[in-house]
Structures are given as structure tokens and as C-alpha cells.
Amino acid sequence: MSKILCVGETLFDIYPGRRYLGGAPLNVAVHLAKLGETPYLLSAVGRDEPGRAALEELAQRGVDCRFVTVNDQPTGTAVVHPELDGDQRFDLPENVAYDLITLSDASLAELIHLAPDAVVFGTLAQKRSKVTAEALDRALDALPKAEAFFDVNLRKQYYDEDILSLSIGRSSILKLNDDEVDTLSFLLFDTVMDAGRFARFIFSDFPCHSVVVTQGSRGATAYGRDFEVFHEEALPVDVVDTVGAGDAFAAAYLSEWLRTHDLQKALAAGNKNGARTASHAGAF
DSSP, rough: EEEEEEEEOOOEEEEETTTEOHHHHHHHHHHHHHTTTTEEEEEEEEHHHHHHHHHHHHHHTEEEEEEEEEEEOOEEEEEEETTTSSOOEEEEEEOOOGGGGGOOOHHHHHHHHHOSSSSEEHHHHHOOOOOHHHHHHHHHHTTTTEEEEEEEEOTSSSSOHHHHHHHTTTOEEEEEHHHHHHHHHHHHHHHOOOOOHHHHHHHHSSOOOOEEEGGGGGGGEEEESSSOOEOOOOOOOOOOOTTHHHHHHHHHHHHHHHHHHHHHHHHHHHHHHHHHHHSSSOOO
């Protein structure tokens, strides 16, 4: 059983007439709990009904929330607009609780004592707020032996070249999708590349030991620093909702990797969990 710290936004995905608890790092944490791991969430919620509901549901789902703070901003939301191609568009209100994620000295000391095996983080929360970015930096600085799993998870206007370079520079595993390969290769290397060439450029400039690319209906591919390439075909599934499928993949991939250090097995586990999640509404 691995201990994994997930850092970032806690929010509710808002659909017409219903809401689902979400946020990429939170989704990963919930899936890790379902897989039998021990996830800790570093995040923030508001002093409001959604904040109380989020903490209650997370506790029920087996996520340790000792590092989730409560502040006077409203709990975050993401208004989801389903697209005809099955993809999603999100509206993300600002000045919400997860814009003020903090890690006190006492909590930092407790985190060091717990010694998580991995830290999971993305771009959204740290780009929106220097306060949140500082909390992530403190956690990563304090846990130099932990796998640093950077799930890019780009959201329009919430990323730039600097934050991507800094985040990749602090990561040991870089996870992204095909479209994000195009975006990052152009931003970082001034040209659009295929995934294999992109991985080689990443290994030449950054310390990551692996690059993992999800490719939708074509499956997923993992690249190792020593020129290993592994691919897993996608599992057939009737797609209902793609929200959270990438997070489900990330959780199962990381869980298997920490257990076996086998890229092929990690890909297979990720594909299976991602397909299962895409077959129903909601992120988990």
C-alpha cells in the first residue's frame, strides 16, 4: 500500500440539475483510495455547504483530508458544458477556496513524518495562485525521495511556458495527452512534434524518468529515459462521460508503477481504470 499526496483544486463539477465532486488531484485521490492506496489531499474548501459536503464525501470515499484547510472563500466550482464530440468545456470561477491552499509549518512537519511515496500535481491551482504554488513548492521540497507525478491537465488561460518548465523540472513522471504534446512541444521547443520525439527532447532537458501519453481511442504510450517504448491499446467502451477519465488513468498508472516499476503493467492498469470511468457519468 502506497502513501500518495495529491495537491490542487477541490471543486464541484456543475451540470444542469446536478453536481459531482471533482478537481483533477481530488479525482486521482479518490481513485487511489478505491485501488487500496492511502491518498492524502492538500487542498482548500470554503466555509460553506459545498465545502462541508466535499469533506464529508471525501471521508466516506477513504481520502485523508488532514491537509485540507477551510477558508472564507467559496468552495470551487467548474460549470461543465458537454460538447457534441463527447469532450467537455469548463467555466472556472476565480477567487475561490482552492486559490488559497496553504501548508503550515506544523502540517509540513507531519507530512515529512508521513513520508509519502509520491506527490501528484497539475497546472490549474498553482497557476491561479502564488499562495497555492508556494504550498506545492514546500511539499515537493520536503519530499525529495517521492515520485513527483506531474499530470499536465491543461486548462485555457491557466498555463504558460514558465509554469510548465518549472513543473516538468520538478517531476519524475510527466503525464499528458496527445493534444497536450502538441501544445507543450510548441511552447517549450518551438515546433510541434510527435510524442516520441517530444519525449526525447524532454529527457534531454529535464530530469523525468518517464513520459506517459494518453491517446484516446488509440490507447496510451509510455517512454522511458533509456529509450524504452511501451504501448497499450485502448479497451472497447461505450463512452458516457469523459470527465475524470484521465485522472482515473493517472491513479491506476501511478498505483501500479509504485508497486511494480513496470511501464507496461502501469499502462494496462491505467487504460482499464480510465475506460471504466468513461463508461458512466461522473469522475469516479
